[in-house]
Amino acid sequence: MNEFVFFLNNVVISGLVAGSIYALGAIGVTLLFGILRFAHFAHGDMMTLGAFITLVLTWILAGMGVSSGLPLAYFVLPLAIAITIVAALGLDRLFYAPLRARGAKPVTLLIASIGVTMMLQGLIRLLFGTGTYSFFEEVPKVIYRLPVEGATRAITFTQPQAVGVVVTILAVIALHLFLKRSRNGKAMRAVADNPDLAQVSGINIRKIVRLTWIIGAGLACLAGTFLALDVTVKPDLAFNILLPIFAAAIVGGVGQVYGAIVAGYLIGFAEVLAVFNWSVVLRPFRDSLPDWVPTTLAIVPTEYKVTVAFVILVVTLLLRPTGIFRGASS
C-alpha cells in the first residue's frame, strides 16, 4: 500500500501539477501561433513577469496591513492577470505590431521575441536581483495529508497545488466555452483557420489579435503564479520550462488548443514517470527478485528530466509531424 501512495504522490500529483502549468503555457503559445503565425519565445518570461507582478501586489497588500490565513497571492491574482495583460498588449504595440505592419516574416518576429525575452529577464533582474522570493513569508504553506488505510504514508499535496490544478481545469473549461460558443471565440478560430477569409467576412483581425494576447497573457500569469506558489519566485522561473511548454504546443499540433492541453499533461506525466524510481514499486517482491536488479530503477536521472520533453518532441516530429491533433505544419 505504501508503494501505491508513493506512486500517487510522486507521479499522479506531481504529473498533474506540472501538466497543468505546461498546459496553461502551451495554450498561450499555440493560440499566439495560430493567430500571429510566430513562435512566441518570450512566453516563459511572460509567465515569470506575471509571478513577479503577483509578488509585488502581495507586498503592497501586506504593506497596507492586510493579512490572511491564506497566501495573499490568491487575492491579488485577478489584478495581477489584468496587469500582465496590459503589459503584453504594450509589448505587442511596441515590438510586434510595427513588425507586422511592415509585413515581417515569422522568423523576424521570433527573433524579436527572443529580444523581448532578454529584455524582460534583464528588467526583472535589474529590479529584483537574482535571488529567490517566496509567497510564504507570512503564512506557512498548508500541506494536506490524506491518510490511506493500510499505509503508513499519506497522500500528500500542498494547498497551492490543489488550487492550481482546480483553477487550471476551470480556466480550460471557460476557454472551451469561449471558443465554441461565443461570437468572438468562433471568430478567433476562423482567423486561425483562414485569416484572409476572416478578413473578407468583416472580422477585425486587429481586435482578434488583441483578444489572443489577452487570453495568452492571462493564462501565462496564472501559470507563472502557480508555478511560483509551488516552488519559489525567481528571475528564470519559467524560462527553464520553456522547452516542455513549446514541446507541448508542437506535440499537440501547433494551433490546436485541445492538443496543447492534452500534450501539456502528457509531457508533465512523462517527465515524472521517467524520473520515478520504479524499484520502490518492486519493493514488496524484493525477496524474490534476482540480485542483479539495481536499487534505483529510474528511466532517466532527475538531472536529465528536461530531455524527456525533447525526446517526446523528436519522436512526435518523426512519426506524426503535424502533432497528435493535426496542427499547422511549418
Add this chain to the structure above:
Amino acid sequence: MSLIDLSSVVAGYGGVPILNGVDIAIDASDIGVIVGPNGAGKSTTLKAIFGLLKVSAGAIRFAGADITNARPDALVPMGLGYVPQEKNVFPSLTVQENLEMGAFVRTDGSGDTLASVYEMFPPLREKRRQKAGELSGGQRQMVAMGRALMGKPKLLMLDEPSAGLSPKYVLEIFERIVAINRGGVGVLMVEQNARQALAIASRGFVLAGGKNLFTGTGRALLDDPEVARSFLGGAKPA
C-alpha cells in the same frame, strides 16, 4: 446611380499595375459577368473593389459612397459580400459556424437569414454540424456563398463560383445565382465558363491586359463575333 461603379481604376500589388483603367457599372437588378483571358485582371478587379489591394488611380463608388481603398471590415457592413475562388471556407469550423462568421458584422439577429440560406442550399442544413473541410467541392461552394449571403449583401461578388465543379453542380450554382439576384441582390462575378455565365448575365465585361475590351449586355457579347472568336472559344454552336 449604379450600385457599384468603377471608373478608370488602376490597381496592383505595388510596382507594375495589373488594372490599367477598368470601368464597370452595374445596378442592383443586374448580374454582371467579367470574362477574359488569364491574367486579364478579372479577379484583381474584385479584390480592388474589396480593398484587398491598393487602388492608385480612379474611383470606386458603392451605392453613391466613395469606397476606394476602404477596408473589408468597413465594406461588409455597408452591404458588400465577396466569395474568393480558393480557400473560401473555414475548414475546421462547422458548416453552421462558417455561416455565422458571415453574419459577424451584423448587430441585428441573423436567424432569418440563416433559415433562408438553409432553404436555398438544403444540403447545408443536413451537414450543419459537420466541419466544412470535410465537404465536397460543390458543397463547399454552397457554404462559401451562404457565408457571404449571411451578411445580407446588396452586392455579391463571386470569383469563379463554378471552378472545379462537376457540370451538375455548375448548373445548380448558376441557378442559385439567378435566384439570389431575383431576391434583389446585385451580382458581379468572374467566370471561366464564359458562355454559360454570359447567358445569365445582364451586363458583360470583357477584360484583357487590365482594360475593358468589350462592354455590353450578356446577350450582345455572346452574339459579337469578335468576342466569340477571341474569348469564347470560337463561334457560337448552332
